[in-house]
Amino acid sequence: MFRCGQLCSRVFAVEFDLRTEPLYFTLNSTPQVLHKAYQELFGDDGKLFSLHVHCDNRIEKAQTHAEIKHQLSIALSRDCDVFEASSFIPDVKNSLVKGFFIRDKSTTDLSEDVLKTLQQSKSVCVFSYKREGQYCWQEMLSPVNQVEESVRQYITPAAAAEHHPSTLNIRNSDVFYNMDEAYKVLKECTDIIPESKEVLKLVDEQLETSRGDGFPVIVIEGLDATGKTTLTEALRESLNATLLKSPPQCLAPFRQRFDSEPPLIRRAFYALGNYITAAHIGKESLRAPVIVDRFWHSTAAYAIATAVGGRVENLPEPGSELYKWPEDLLKPNLVLLLTVSPEERLRRLRDRGQDKTIEEAELEVNQLFRLKVEEAYKRIQNPACIIVDASPSPQEVLQQVQHLIRNKYHL
Numbered sequence: 001m002f003r004c005g006q007l008c009s010r011v012f013a014v015e016f017d018l019r020t021e022p023l024y025f026t027l028n029s030t031p032q033v034l035h036k037a038y039q040e041l042f043g044d045d046g047k048l049f050s051l052h053v054h055c056d057n058r059i060e061k062a063q064t065h066a067e068i069k070h071q072l073s074i075a076l077s078r079d080c081d082v083f084e085a086s087s088f089i090p091d092v093k094n095s096l097v098k099g100f101f102i103r104d105k106s107t108t109d110l111s112e113d114v115l116k117t118l119q120q121s122k123s124v125c126v127f128s129y130k131r132e133g134q135y136c137w138q139e140m141l142s143p144v145n146q147v148e149e150s151v152r153q154y155i156t157p158a159a160a161a162e163h164h165p166s167t168l169n170i171r172n173s174d175v176f177y178n179m180d181e182a183y184k185v186l187k188e189c190t191d192i193i194p195e196s197k198e199v200l201k202l203v204d205e206q207l208e209t210s211r212g213d214g215f216p217v218i219v220i221e222g223l224d225a226t227g228k229t230t231l232t233e234a235l236r237e238s239l240n241a242t243l244l245k246s247p248p249q250c251l252a253p254f255r256q257r258f259d260s261e262p263p264l265i266r267r268a269f270y271a272l273g274n275y276i277t278a279a280h281i282g283k284e285s286l287r288a289p290v291i292v293d294r295f296w297h298s299t300a301a302y303a304i305a306t307a308v309g310g311r312v313e314n315l316p317e318p319g320s321e322l323y324k325w326p327e328d329l330l331k332p333n334l335v336l337l338l339t340v341s342p343e344e345r346l347r348r349l350r351d352r353g354q355d356k357t358i359e360e361a362e363l364e365v366n367q368l369f370r371l372k373v374e375e376a377y378k379r380i381q382n383p384a385c386i387i388v389d390a391s392p393s394p395q396e397v398l399q400q401v402q403h404l405i406r407n408k409y410h411l
């Protein structure tokens with residue numbers, strides 16, 4: 001956790017262009033000559049500010065960050081660019097503090113006024129940036145304590161981090177590797193989100209069963225509109241199987257509520273959904289084969305792809321512990337990942353013409369995000385997924401999958 005004024009050991013990353021590396025810098029009390037890339041970005045072209053949220057309560061921190069993102073999107077003028085920015089200690093887990101970098105090219109003081117208002121919250125810290133020849137320094141926008149004089153900290157270029165900063169906080173903030181950690185998050189929310197209590201009650205009620213040696217459990221994964229519903233229905237018929245999904249039906253009334261919450265809370269909700277579905281799988285697989293429409297691969301892949309800004313290269317490297325299956329979650333026997341080309345997927349989405357979740361709508365416009373979700377799916381291990389080309393006709397996809405299942409189980 002950092003406090004305003006204790007920034008020197010930290011590296012700052014500003015995502016000026018999501019297709020390239022962030023711009024990294026540290027702060028130093030002596031002036032540093034900046035080379036061209038930094039001079040351009042910290043140049044005379046507008047007023048520059050950064051804003052960070054620091055707060056010991058993680059629920060409050062997540063909600064403040066989301067609220068500020070919303071405020072910046074509605075309150076600033078069109079002449080303002082807002083970039084994701086973070087501060088972190090290289091390769092130190094959980095050291096990431098998220099924030100924003102604001103470039104205001106307008107001639108008004110609107111952005112400064114908006115930021116001063118936001119700064120009134122004790123968990124928000126705002127800095128402004130000034131140029132002086134080849135140097136650039138940062139100082140607090142207006143010191144919280146007026147008696148204390150604002151200290152100039154000079155921008156000092158820093159080397160690229162080995163691990164993209166956004167990967168540092170994934171564990172237990174975006175992806176949960178055991179049930180207790182996800183459970184704790186919802187428990188901390190019960191005062192502000194009353195529905196959390198009901199979700200936790202459902203979790204408590206469901207967790208009695210464990211799985212013996214039953215029938216095979218086959219999970220079907222893939223981006224929206226890759227044909228999961230079509231295939232899972234067909235498999236249910238042809239294998240005389242039970243069809244389950246994650247999140248389970250009993251969480252449907254709460255889904256919209258948790259989808260509107262920041263990642264920490266939303267991801268904990270989906271994580272718990274997997275444990276409820278696992279309990280159902282445990283019971284049902286004693287009677288018949290079980291087909292599952294989305295499970296932990298979806299929870300982890302979407303969470304990682306959302307948490308990690310920018311390019312596919314920024315994802316945690318293959319083999320990272322972040323792709324490891326939770327130790328206490330039922331393991332399916334087979335996980336199949338349906339893939340289609342982006343063009344075919346868009347065609348199917350359009351034909352279906354139904355409402356999409358905001359995240360899915362984002363996929364459509366955000367090629368980078370789609371690539372990251374697919375790549376994260378493929379990097380998850382033990383169980384890893386088997387890739388199925390889902391572009392042929394529904395009948396052919398079914399046959400292909402039946403063949404894979406028959407080879408493994410003689411069903």
Ligand SMILES: Nc1ncnc2c1ncn2[C@@H]1O[C@H](COP(=O)(O)OP(=O)(O)O)[C@@H](O)[C@H]1O
Nearest residue numbers: 224225226227228229230348352392393394397
């Ligand atoms: N193999 C296929 N070939 C062509 N269209 C398909 C195929 N599988 C599914 N579709 C169509 O694509 C759309 C999305 O399929 P759906 O099964 O609902 O995907 P998901 O459950 O993955 O979102 C539906 O309109 C469906 O009829």
Ligand SMILES: Nc1ccn([C@@H]2O[C@H](COP(=O)(O)OP(=O)(O)O)[C@@H](O)[C@H]2O)c(=O)n1
Nearest residue numbers: 224225246247270294295298299302357359
């Ligand atoms: N097991 C699951 C299932 C969905 N999800 C989330 O739910 C979203 C997709 O769910 P969806 O119901 O729209 O997908 P489709 O059933 O439309 O394919 C993803 O954006 C994930 O963030 C999850 O995290 N874990």
